[in-house]
Amino acid sequence: MSRHGDSAGEAADHFFRHEGAKVVATLTAHLGTHRLQLAEDVVQEALLRAMQTWSYRGVPNNPAAWLTQVAKNLALNALQREQRWNEKQEGIAAEHTRWLSSTSEDMTHETFADDTLRLMFVCFHPELAPESQTALALRTLCGFSTAEIAAAFLTSEAAITKRLVRARQRIRELALPFAMPDTPALSSRLDGVLHTLYLLFNEGYKASAGERLVREELCQEAIRLVTLVTQHPATQEPRAHALLALMLLNAARLAARTDDAGNLLRLHEQDRTAWNQAMIHRGVLCLRHASQGGALSGYHIEASIAATHCMASDASATDWPRILHLYDQLLAITGSPVTAMNRAVAVARIHGAQAGLDALDNIRQRSVLEGNHLYHAMRGTFSAELGQTAAAVTHFRQAAKLALLPIERDFIARRIEECEAATKL
């Protein structure tokens, strides 16, 4: 069974995390959602044993079967122990014992993918708080540790542990079934799943803090999960393909957003040769696929905006009129002040900085944006372009006050320096 002699590092990237997550899904499928914690615990132990054994022998030919078997044995032991301790508790169902004692050689990719998708519908149940949904998904569907989740969300391990405990408790209370929703509910439940995956992606895409790697992984995980959604016959809706396209077309440009020192770069400063062309290609294909059938979602439009940026050979070649047109469409769907704010950039690129400022002034729910550092940074940028340096500095200072991440504050500090240098000339 060993592959001794093969080069080391033969296990694919994130192999432990992903294989472990698959086994959590499979165990939960058979033992019920109220045993989620047990599934997570025995898989952690199975991975530990894999680490110890495979260190010596290399990765076995069927590592998923190996892990599943060990985890099943451990689960069976744990359930039997639990029963001995508490005789009043109902016995382990015979079917559970039978399954836990069976061999695991026949697990197929389809079974694992199916189980993972069903677990996704459990984790993203609307009865769970949104921040619990994303934390639970990262724990169970992606195999992150609490420390890694905490790093990704810039919060403490204790806070994440609390969210996870609450989420598992809620799942038990509601006795959530381990199943895809039935047809009438499926569409709206799918909307919820896609929206949470969208949030997960955005969490990773937001300006990266110190834990840049972890945040990039959030984007990759969101892409992996939404890919599963697009592959299942019950869920491969155009809007799922559109969401995947949107993620790919944005993630393709992620690495170019910062320089080697970790500084945020503006669009025209980015090295476009660092964009991941294979990902862009995949994203464009996905978007084409999503556009068959005529259904149009916000994801379609956001993906089209990202595609337009990807198509420009340099910043000056950006098709801003097309982007503005897309933002008009998106605004009609979302009505969100953040969409309106982003639209102002396209307005400014076509009609000049004053038009950009006017567009910001005309946003109806502008008060919502007052606490957003990007809004003030944008005003600062437009003012600076108009030569209104003093006003620009005021806006940038306000932006710096609201920015949460050091990398964002550094970015704004550089803009203030530029303004001050311009005044001295």
Place this chain on the structure above:
Amino acid sequence: MKNTPTNQYMFLVQGGACQDGGLSAEQMQAKMTEVYAWIDGLTRKGVMSAAQPLTPERKIVSGKNGSIVSDGIAAESKEAIGGFFIVNVATMDEAVNIARTCPMFNYGGQLEVRQIAELQRD
């Protein structure tokens, strides 16, 4: 040409299996990859003669006529032996120098280096 006489040394791997707070899946994979690369490298060089992990199940048999069978120390214990290596080198110093390159020390745990006794054949 006569080769340097080769002896066999055994490395007993103690502890290092369980960390305070537990390793994440990603860290476990990193550790496995590192340790495997080390063993694999020594195997390719012909220095490593055997490398075997031990499963955590254990029984201690003792007493008169082996009458006492107990579970022994827990698998998580620092003294628990998780596996062994056998290397072919000439001296204890060489064996120790190889043991020192083992990446598992970054994760706790220790290696006990012992020479395997040879039988006098004449």
